[in-house]
Amino acid sequence: MQLLNKAFVIAWKDILSETRAREIISSVLVFAVLVIVIFNFAFSGSQQEMRALAPGILWVTFSFAGVLSLNRSFIQEKEEGCLEGLMICPVSREAIYLGKMMSSLFFMLLIEAIVLPAFVLFFNVNVITLPIITLTLLATIGFVAVGTLFSALAVNTRAREMVLPILFFPIISPVIISAVSASELTLNGAPWSELASWVGIIAAFDVIFLTASYLIFGFIVEE
Amino acid sequence: MADADKPAIEVRGLTKSFGNNLALGGIDLEVETGKTLAVFGPNGAGKTTLIKILASIMKPTAGDVSINGLSLKDNAEAIRSHIGIVSHQTFLYGNLSAYENLRFYSRMYDVPHYQKRIKQVAAMVGMESRLYDRVGTLSRGMQQRFSIARALLHNPDIVLLDEPETGLDQQAIAMLWELLKEDSGKKRSVIFTSHSLERGLKACDELIIINKGKIACCRPGNTLDLCGLEQLYKENTGSVNATA
Numbered sequence: 457m458q459l460l461n462k463a464f465v466i467a468w469k470d471i472l473s474e475t476r477a478r479e480i481i482s483s484v485l486v487f488a489v490l491v492i493v494i495f496n497f498a499f500s501g502s503q504q505e506m507r508a509l510a511p512g513i514l515w516v517t518f519s520f521a522g523v524l525s526l527n528r529s530f531i532q533e534k535e536e537g538c539l540e541g542l543m544i545c546p547v548s549r550e551a552i553y554l555g556k557m558m559s560s561l562f563f564m565l566l567i568e569a570i571v572l573p574a575f576v577l578f579f580n581v582n583v584i585t586l587p588i589i590t591l592t593l594l595a596t597i598g599f600v601a602v603g604t605l606f607s608a609l610a611v612n613t614r615a616r617e618m619v620l621p622i623l624f625f626p627i628i629s630p631v632i633i634s635a636v637s638a639s640e641l642t643l644n645g646a647p648w649s650e651l652a653s654w655v656g657i658i659a660a661f662d663v664i665f666l667t668a669s670y671l672i673f674g675f676i677v678e679e
Numbered sequence: 680m681a682d683a684d685k686p687a688i689e690v691r692g693l694t695k696s697f698g699n700n701l702a703l704g705g706i707d708l709e710v711e712t713g714k715t716l717a718v719f720g721p722n723g724a725g726k727t728t729l730i731k732i733l734a735s736i737m738k739p740t741a742g743d744v745s746i747n748g749l750s751l752k753d754n755a756e757a758i759r760s761h762i763g764i765v766s767h768q769t770f771l772y773g774n775l776s777a778y779e780n781l782r783f784y785s786r787m788y789d790v791p792h793y794q795k796r797i798k799q800v801a802a803m804v805g806m807e808s809r810l811y812d813r814v815g816t817l818s819r820g821m822q823q824r825f826s827i828a829r830a831l832l833h834n835p836d837i838v839l840l841d842e843p844e845t846g847l848d849q850q851a852i853a854m855l856w857e858l859l860k861e862d863s864g865k866k867r868s869v870i871f872t873s874h875s876l877e878r879g880l881k882a883c884d885e886l887i888i889i890n891k892g893k894i895a896c897c898r899p900g901n902t903l904d905l906c907g908l909e910q911l912y913k914e915n916t917g918s919v920n921a922t923a
Binding site for chain 2 (some may be wrong): 462466467471472473476477528532535537538541542544545546547548551661678679
């Protein structure tokens with residue numbers, strides 16, 4: 457309980473800081489909507505064709521917006537040595553990881569909650585369905601679990617904006633591939649049972665990488 | 680938590696290397712409870728690395744650190760609640776107000792009745808009137824005052840200071856040393872690094888000079904005057920860069 461309590465304190469601090477600065481939400485949201493607008497101009501076709509393209513466009517938007525958001529996650533901790541300030545607190549490194557992960561998850565889900573209706577508006581494809589929302593939630597958990605770890609790793613490098621996507625995308629590709637495939641199936645009217653294998657892959661990824669990142673985080677920030 | 684028989688801080692064979700670069704090469708030192716140790720040395724001597732290891736921000740390559748008789752390796756989390764650190768970086772979030780920063784750290788340290796304590800430490804550093812201002816809008820010296828308030832928030836037994844005078848005016852520097860001596864009548868053990876030999880000599884009970892990651896010299900503070908320390912510093916570092 458103590459671990460979760462401290463993690464919530466850290467996450468709340470990030471959310472409070474974001475409400476003041478609006479560095480993540482506003483910039484990432486503008487970027488995500490721009491991506492959708494560009495794709496909307498680039499691809500125009502029948503409803504059937506748009507339904508085939510929609511999963512790819514949706515997950516490209518989420519992935520790029522997610523990397524942009526995760527890049528900012530540890531930058532504010534780097535300014536004025538705040539990460540060291542966290543590390544001298546009497547809390548475990550795991551609590552710091554969970555706190556940072558929870559705030560990144562909150563920001564990403566908030567952005568996705570705004571992007572999904574915008575997507576419907578621009579492409580006239582209904583992506584606000586229970587299967588898509590479930591997939592988005594599951595994939596985002598895996599996304600931020602790995603992303604928080606790599607963000608902590610990348611923040612100490614000189615070219616951090618480039619390092620994060622280079623490290624991150626190869627690892628996260630199973631989640632993106634599974635999410636795109638499952639979204640394609642559900643948009644074509646496939647039942648839950650047909651999505652199960654893809655959902656299973658994403659859920660397994662979440663469990664494995666959340667556990668691994670939770671355990672590795674301490675070594676990354678201390679070395 | 681303090682063990683009366685044990686020194687407040689005990690370091691044995693502390694070594695830290697970054698790849699092939701040896702930052703600390705077998706440091707041994709002890710600080711008794713309530714005593715102040717000054718660490719002098721040129722840039723790159725290993726002073727900040729030593730402070731970071733004692734604060735458990737960084738892991739040593741080899742060696743042992745004990746705080747109040749407890750091994751830092753096995754009790755890092757418990758030990759951290761007894762340590763306050765002031766660095767040349769403030770550890771404060773620029774987007775939040777000073778109050779929000781102090782409230783955040785109070786919750787991290789489980790400070791009881793934190794609203795009262797925040798106001799108390801803000802008053803101690805003479806910054807009550809700016810408590811609700813955003814840290815990013817404050818001058819460097821004001822931020823550093825709040826950084827001192829942050830370090831003292833949980834009333835630590837041990838204070839580690841890494842060039843704490845950065846950005847502080849003369850009045851604030853004097854206040855810093857007063858605060859370290861007097862807060863709730865607590866006898867604090869202090870380790871500080873400084874480039875100012877004069878101020879360091881005034882504040883310490885004992886001093887060490889580090890050069891190239893090793894303790895080049897160790898003396899009780901009261902056995903030296905400023906000229907003697909300058910001479911000693913020059914002999915042990917080959918440098919006259921430390922400001923008197």
